[in-house]
Amino acid sequence: MTDSTQSPDSPSAGDGGAARRRYRHFRKVGYRPVSGGSREDEEPAEKVSEPVEVTEPEKIAEPEKIAEPAPAEKPTPVATATLPPPSPWQSAPRYPTAGPAAGPFVVPPAPGVPFMPWWKPPTTGAPHKVLVVGLVAGLAGAFLAPPNNGIGWFLAALFGVGGVLFYAGKPSIERALWLAAALAFLAMGFLRAAEWVFPLCVLASMMCGSIAMAGGRTVRGLVFGALGIGLAGLRSIPWVAKGFSKRGPVGIRPFISVGVALVLLLIFGSLLAGADQAFGKFLESLVPELEIGGYVRMAFFGGVAAFGAVGACYLVTAPPSINEDAESKPGTLRVKDYALPVGVLVVLFAGFVGTQLAVLFGGEKYVMETAGVTFAEYARSGFWQLLWVSILTLGVIAGVARFAARKTAREQLWLRILLGSLAVLTLVIVASALSRMWFYQQAYGWTVLRLLVSSCEVWLAVVYLMVIGSGITLRANWLPKAIVGTGTAFFLAVVVMNPEQVVADYNVSRFDATKKIDTVYLSRLSEDAVPALVRLPEPQRSCSLRWLKNRGNVEQDWREWNLARHNARKSLESVAVTDVTCESSYSGER
Structure with missing residues (x-):
């Protein structure tokens, strides 16, 4: 038979025909050796046995062939099903995999990305020390922290800090x-009685404790440091759960022991309280009167204390790897971009400072002639504006310093x-605001708000x-x-200074010198001001x-004991306070 009469499906028709024939055979019988059967099954075997010249691509596509050696003649190859090459008109077939093995065609799942990749969790569960610290801090917070300010808060904090240091070791x-x-x-x-002081002190204490355990130097590090214990408390939940699972079942014996101890305490405590009245009153003072709301409050305080203590231990075990030493991206703000805005502020501030120098040297006469108001009204009208100018200018300086380019000596100069001129002029504006507040308090006296904002200035x-x-x-x-450290130190110094007593003393x-006093304002102060107010003559003292005299004792149990309230009671016992008609020396808002 000549080439012109051969079928297109014969081996001599080319590699394309053979590939199509093998692919049709694979789609029909699957991936397994071919044995005798139909004509279509036998046809590839007969044609493979013929001497056909195999090109290089076909050798790559076919797998290893099984051959049986013959003693006298050349081994005859036996056909097997092969993985055909991709069809030129169809997509590549998906070949089945054998068993659960992944194989080269299975793409492994991408690993999960943690929420904070720079903060790796511990590899083991929480040790027993952490569980003990959390339990001690939780019990202290539940049973020692009172609903109002008192010594119980300080005692609960001592237990919590002591437990954390017991786990963390000697601090830096x-x-x-x-x-x-x-x-x-x-x-x-327990040192101050002012109601506005204690909530601010609690927030400041939480911030200081968090920074103590989380650290931080840059803005990013300090923001994380202020929130570190709260975030660590959330991340410590699986850590603590793993620690409990590692210890195995607790068993019932510890609970039986606690129950027996409570029963014995109840029986013998009742007997001893009945035997001696003084001892009975002592036991009653130790046990606070609680309702449903009291138990809810105890559970909340205890949970927050345990949460914070365990979070602090988590920070010690797995400290975050915040790269605060990494250099920030260089700024791209050119000199011609920020020179005009900052220069305008410098010129404006320079003009204002020149006016302030004229006021300082001219005094009250200059103010009355130019502004048409008294010196006290002039001081009052501008203090808050100058305070906001000082704060906003600090943001402008920080933004320009962060984004300004400073590669060359000219840019740095x-x-x-x-920025140096702007900072110096703003410092003069701060001094002007302080001088205004000083003149204002000379006219009307100090208040707590004026003292606080002056300290802020x-x-x-x-x-x-x-x-x-x-x-x-x-x-x-x-x-x-x-900045954070000095701000914390200033606020602590103001609170230790006892601002309400300072205001009352002044x-x-x-x-005594002017015979003018605002008794209406002074009557709104707390027990912190009582030692100074008892020095007033009548009727100002009673006003x-x-x-405060009629309010009486607000302490419910020993946990709410407060030194300022204790001293105020003693001071009020030595003076007579009567009901009189009171009028303030100042009329209207001042």
């Missing part, structure tokens, strides 16, 4: 200072000149001095932590102390 100097600040803030719960002056110092070297890595001394 920096950690010890932050933990001492946290305890000092909670100590204000312009940055120092513009003093802290802002310190911040601007640090900004000027960092601008000289253009290195401000230490500045964020210095106003009483001022009354200032009448409300």
